[in-house]
Amino acid sequence: MAVMTAPPLFELRSVSKTYPGVAALQGVSLSIAPGEVLGLIGENGAGKSTLMKILGGIVAPTSGEVVVDGTIHTSWSVKEATRAGIAFVHQELNLFENLDVAANVLIGREPRRYGWLNLIDVDEARRRVTAILQRLGVDFAADTPVEDLSIAQCQMVEIAKALSLDARILILDEPTSSLTLPETQRLLQVIAELKKSNVAIIYITHRLAEIIECADRVMVLRDGRHAGQLDKTDISRDTMIRMMIGRDLKTMYLPPAAAPEADGLSLHDVVTDAYPQCAVSLEVRRGEIVGLAGLMGAGRTELAETVAGMRRARGGRILLDGKAVTAGSVGAAIASGIYLAPEDRKRTGLLLEMPIDGNVTIADLSRLATGWLVDRTGEREVARVQCSRLSVAAPGVDTMAFTLSGGNQQKIVLAKWLSMQPAVMIFDEPTRGIDVGAKGEIYGIMRALADAGVAVLMISSDMEEVIGVSDRILVMHEGRVSGGLAREAFSEHAVLTLATGGTGDEART
Amino acid sequence: MLKKELGLLVLILVICAITTVLNPQFISQVNLMNLANQIGLFGLLAIGLGLVIITGGIELSVGSMLALLGILFLKLLVELEVDWPIALIVTLLAGTLIGIVHGVLITRLKLQAFVVTLCGLLIYRGVARWWTADSTEGFGYGGGFETLEWLASGRFMGVPHTFIFFVVVCCLMAIVLHRSVFGRYLFAVGKNEEAARYSGLPTNLVIVAAYAICGLLTAISSILFVFYTQSVSPSAHGNFYELYAIAAAVLGGCSLRGGEGSILGIALGMILLQVLQNLVNMLGIPSSLNFAVMGAVILIGVIADRELQRRRRHRLVRAAPAGAPPETARAGAAPGKTEPHAVPSSRA
């Protein structure tokens, strides 16, 4: 309790938030003192983001109060929150691609000149932002248009935006979900610096290692309720997981039931649009899970989408069980049993405003149809079977997809493909932003698929996951497969070496 | 889902009842049949536009197409003295073709539907005027298409064929939209085109098909209109009709963001608009107020719909299990979720 000696800077008292049909938060209290790093963890849909949005004035609580420096606030808006010194890095990117980095960082707080004219002092803005960017150690300039940045760089812009506020409280909602390891390290350093200058930080993440590294105190949410707290000394992986899901987690790796078959997916010199100079060859046999690791932008998604027909290959051949696959259209890929669970669930994975059954059957409708017409009963039956098989937590198959939590949404995406007997199943970041409990279930599904003779390719940037789940790891670097690792050779060091352009020999040392 | 349609139906009935009280001739058979005829004439346009709107698109050139296709049909029939079945088929094909071109420009070249069809609006009107040298085309002394004339403008037991057509098309389209695989694809594409593409749907084809159907229905409508007005004046024929059709679809519950709407709703929307037009005449309201009445009713309808939705959401929140206490007022105005595409573009 040593950390709590300082008076709380900021308090939320017994806040609740109800959305139609969902009680996102129920009577949660939270307080934070200057210079404290509070780790906030919990499963998907536990209410972490909602709690932070209330703190940041974006969402109005259904009940409860906000207390700042001892004053109770009845109305609490973004403006007031900003004035009170709260800076917020949202879970989703909130950038304006049509503006440059400096404009994005200072949006809403532009330095002005000529008084009443309210003109923007562009030079001053650049100067200020450049200073912040240097502090973050990033490699782009303040006048770069944001549309030219990678996702990781965008994430850094978000962080720069929060830093530029000179905030008293900094909220980071999964800031590292798309950052690479070095970038994450850099961020954790910055957090340590901020802590020294007495800034309070609330840090949300699903990567527990980061919490262990930086948090002074951990608060756990479960199903919208306060599920416990841990002081610095009590923080450990196991205790956190137990508090989050209310039970212990089994080890991730499940060995395959049998040795992989010879058949499967093989790529010969496939060239993608993103890296026209590189040809990729690789092989995924039926019955094995191949992890595809690499840094952001290594070209994995691009490759997966090319195989699954969303993009046209510039060259090369794709074979399934030795036979050439007609590439270039999703329909053709689907016809040969190659499916992709894409990395961006909300944008490309789901029809958020359709019910579960519509989502599960959308790719297979013509087969389910009697003549031209959709077979409604058959459709519901398929959805019901898949939902119970994947234990989707939803009131019924006519529940709208957008009301589900992230993990359940991901299961719906999987249900869509599993109902169609895949031959090759590609998972692109299958657990991005998904909580530990659901992660375990999804790993189970992958293994079951492999055991049923499916060739499983898993793209992931989560080192723990790649190492913990795969039977074999391939690593990509700038469009090339820079190496492969067998299970015995798995190590974070080896994967990272390959991912940053090292050779296989270096990786083995 | 059906709540919206029910509300619209009630509104129509109330308006009809009031009008009847003020002027009982409103429900005379003659008037109802005239009304039915108007609904039939304009209804097809609204159905076509509704499909396009459901895919998240828009079609602004309907009025101009009506003029150009009408003139094409008359030229074929009267000047080239082609047999009517051929003239009919050529016109329908031309309409479908225009729709396909729009669809291809939008999907292949990734142009915005608003821009493409705005250009269509200008171009087709211009071509129609230039082709006829700005003079009205009529049937003149031509003949030999009595069957077609009877089909297009006759009555069956007092009911205008146009209305019968409309009902048939509605039923057909209701099945297509709400029961068929294609219909499901239309909604899917309208709700989230990317996700639809990633699920292997032929999204471009679906969109092109929607525009093609819209073009075909417009072409059918153009022929019905030709027989209704007996002539086509290239500069005025069909002016602003796209707006009526869009208004009907919106009144009927289509969202211009795509992915929402029903045939029943669109049909009721058009019925309401035509009832309004008719009552302006039946009650002797100055014709000049015609537009104003229409605009006001659409606006009120849309606001009421929005308000009802808000209330319902409100009620749901109150009904939510958790001890949901006071400050509900703000929860009602909940952000985000109901409009997941609340990106600025969707406001357009």
Add this chain to the structure above:
Amino acid sequence: MLKKELGLLVLILVICAITTVLNPQFISQVNLMNLANQIGLFGLLAIGLGLVIITGGIELSVGSMLALLGILFLKLLVELEVDWPIALIVTLLAGTLIGIVHGVLITRLKLQAFVVTLCGLLIYRGVARWWTADSTEGFGYGGGFETLEWLASGRFMGVPHTFIFFVVVCCLMAIVLHRSVFGRYLFAVGKNEEAARYSGLPTNLVIVAAYAICGLLTAISSILFVFYTQSVSPSAHGNFYELYAIAAAVLGGCSLRGGEGSILGIALGMILLQVLQNLVNMLGIPSSLNFAVMGAVILIGVIADRELQRRRRHRLVRAAPAGAPPETARAGAAPGKTEPHAVPSSRA
């Protein structure tokens, strides 16, 4: 950024050159000044609509507002014999107020801009016609507003005041849009309204302000038009002008998805449209083709722009040296990037 504008300028110059060769009177001072006058009259509308489009909205009622405000102004001046400064101010306030109402309906009630302004189109036209009992309003024998007349329709060293106004408004708006905080907010709201809200921008206020400015500019334009035509016939005045303004904005590089556009582009877009209109008359092209020429040029312009963008992106990919750091490759490659909201709605 400036590439688009440059292309447009070159296109305009080429067209002017060709027209001059075919008919040297095109560059006679008289003709150029007439052209300038037209540009001034229509230009303000395009600037106003451009702002609204940049926020991701649309304003369809411009033409109807032109008629209603023109009639308001004439009624005040001629029938009520109000002093001209008062008539002027009342008209400008009325225009601004209409804009504010649109903005409020769109932001507060979360109605779609297309729907709100479509209703406006119908309502204002209806009110204008009803108010005048469908008769044309003119200046009659009224007097006492010579100063205003001179301001609105006079010339300064041969240059029409309308054009001078337009240039002044362009400069002002260019500063507002491209240099001021408000302009920055317009772009931000247009690109990503949610994010703007999260960043604490007063998004609703920004949107309302855009519609208000559009209303104000329309009101100014309505007065200029009154002095240009000397009369307002309520049923025809300003019909379709919103389409010209939208077309100019789109030609000038505004995306209907919001967040893109420049004042220079919009101005050049309107100049191109007016040059086209003028050359149809100067070259004796049948006036019926007027619309068709306009539509075709817009379509070609938009397609060319799309194609050039595609090429540029392509070239960038190829130019990326082998083993370039991923960032560089990304910058070029990402077609997805330029349209991050490629949700279906954006096709509308």
Add this chain to the structure above:
Amino acid sequence: AQEKKTLAFVVNVPADFWTIARRGTEKAQAELKNYNIEFYIPGEMSAAAQKKIIEDLLARKVAGIAISPVNPDNSTEILNQAASKAVLFTHDADAPKSNRVMYIGTDNVDAGRRAGELMKKALPGGGKAMLFVGTMDAANARERSQGIKEALAGSKIEIIDIRTDGGDQAKAKANVEDTLTKYPNIDLLVGLWAYNTPQIYNAVKAAGKAGKVKIVGFDEDQQTLKGISEGVIDGTVVQQPYEFGYQSMIKLAKYIEGDKSVVPANKLDIVPTQVVDKSNVADFAKKIQTLLRK
């Protein structure tokens, strides 16, 4: 060779009426080898669109303009401007306040009076009449209805209402249908614009009231003539647009060449209107057909 001078014939709105006038200008062109005759139709019926055409014509330094001003009362300024740079005639609609050299065309009030006479003839015992027109803010619509009212003064014919359609023919027909329903005992329908009469004819026939309801109209649409020969339409007042086109061009040329005698003292060259009814419809239709056939 001396450069050809240009004469422009400017109309108010796209309409068929002007197709006949165009034939007149074509005939004039055949006779006037030294002139270029051009025909201008604004895209929409608005003073702005027409004014723009005038400005462009003046910029091109045309020698003569014959125009049907959209809004004569309020267009004095631009017309005077045109008159100062070219020889300006008005046709179809006059602008007496302007400096136009002369007017060639119909006296619309008088045409209205003649229609009024036709109405009285159709309904000797009096009755209820209804007027249909595109928009009432057009000068000719106002003048014609004024003439009708003058002629009907003192008779037992009552004009119940004027319904407008904004130029939309489908709406024009619907207006008639609704009128027939609302006033089942209506006696007489009058179409003020060229397309109104055929739409009245269509609607009346479709309602099975042919012959029971009297119809009077303006202008010579094909269907109007057909209706007259069938006896469904009682009569129509026709103008002579062919003469507008022909006379104005010929006289413009003469005036430009210095022959001021073409201008009558009162500057009004009224082209008489003609009443077409069952007695003369066959001849008239034949005449129009030959006119329209090139």
